[in-house]
Amino acid sequence: MTMLSIAIHAGFIAVAVWEVRRRETWLRRPPLIPKLAGSLCVLSLWLIASMTLSVWCWTLYFWWHGAVGDLETAFYFSLVSFTTLGFGDVVLDEPFRLASALLAANGLILFGLTMAVLIDLIRSLHPIEPGEAPGE
Numbered sequence: 001m002t003m004l005s006i007a008i009h010a011g012f013i014a015v016a017v018w019e020v021r022r023r024e025t026w027l028r029r030p031p032l033i034p035k036l037a038g039s040l041c042v043l044s045l046w047l048i049a050s051m052t053l054s055v056w057c058w059t060l061y062f063w064w065h066g067a068v069g070d071l072e073t074a075f076y077f078s079l080v081s082f083t084t085l086g087f088g089d090v091v092l093d094e095p096f097r098l099a100s101a102l103l104a105a106n107g108l109i110l111f112g113l114t115m116a117v118l119i120d121l122i123r124s125l126h127p128i129e130p131g132e133a134p135g136e
Contacts, residue, residue, distance in 0.1 A: 012050035082107035
């Protein structure tokens with residue numbers, strides 16, 4: 001499940017990078033800040049969609065294997081674990097405890113990848129030259 005989730009996210013990132021590179025010339029022309037802000041919003045929503053798809057994959061895994069009672073509980077548990085909130089109001093039986101820990105680790109990895117992509121977008125479209133104050 002972890003590999004599937006990472007593969008899904010990598011595919012979404014590849015599409016995003018391809019799209020940004022395709023529009024790079026337009027994005028670098030003034031006015032830069034509104035284009036950068038819009039691009040960050042769209043890219044953030046795109047990557048959140050990827051993570052949501054990953055959560056649904058985990059949801060279906062737990063539901064299919066009977067780790068939780070119903071689909072809504074499976075989604076709730078997967079989302080709470082993926083974001084590492086881990087409220088503890090839904091706890092899996094012993095055979096699935098390790099899977100829930102892997103789900104939390106999976107979420108950490110994907111959030112890290114998402115932040116790296118967003119930071120790279122900002123740096124590639126608006127590099128700060130040495131001695132230049134941010135926002136100039």
